[in-house]
Amino acid sequence: MNFGSKSKKRMVLETEFTGTPDPPTVEQIMEDVNRVCPGDLVFTVSHDSAEDLKASSSSSEVEARYLQSRRYIELHERLQEERGSLARWRDELQAAGESLEHSVMEVKRM
Numbered sequence: 001m002n003f004g005s006k007s008k009k010r011m012v013l014e015t016e017f018t019g020t021p022d023p024p025t026v027e028q029i030m031e032d033v034n035r036v037c038p039g040d041l042v043f044t045v046s047h048d049s050a051e052d053l054k055a056s057s058s059s060s061e062v063e064a065r066y067l068q069s070r071r072y073i074e075l076h077e078r079l080q081e082e083r084g085s086l087a088r089w090r091d092e093l094q095a096a097g098e099s100l101e102h103s104v105m106e107v108k109r110m
Contacts (some may be wrong), residue, residue: 024032
């Protein structure tokens with residue numbers, strides 16, 4: 001028997017990109033949450049840390065943290081937009097520089 005890679009079954013993958021999948025429905029999310037094991041670390045918070053969080057967080061602190069988070073998200077989005085603008089400007093400047101170099105070479109040949 002040949003146990004080499006030729007005898008293995010190969011999985012055929014779709015080659016055409018169909019875009020992002022549809023987001024899960026509320027029912028699917030609820031089903032996933034209800035199937036979580038009690039010891040799942042994602043949903044586990046120790047009783048002491050939960051009590052500490054409740055005791056240390058007044059509503060004004062929570063509001064301040066919320067506003068700080070919103071501001072961070074807004075700044076992050078703005079930075080991403082500016083990053084795109086800078087990339088476009090860099091490309092335009094590079095093209096202009098190449099055009100200028102070409103023009104200078106033509107003038108020198110005259």
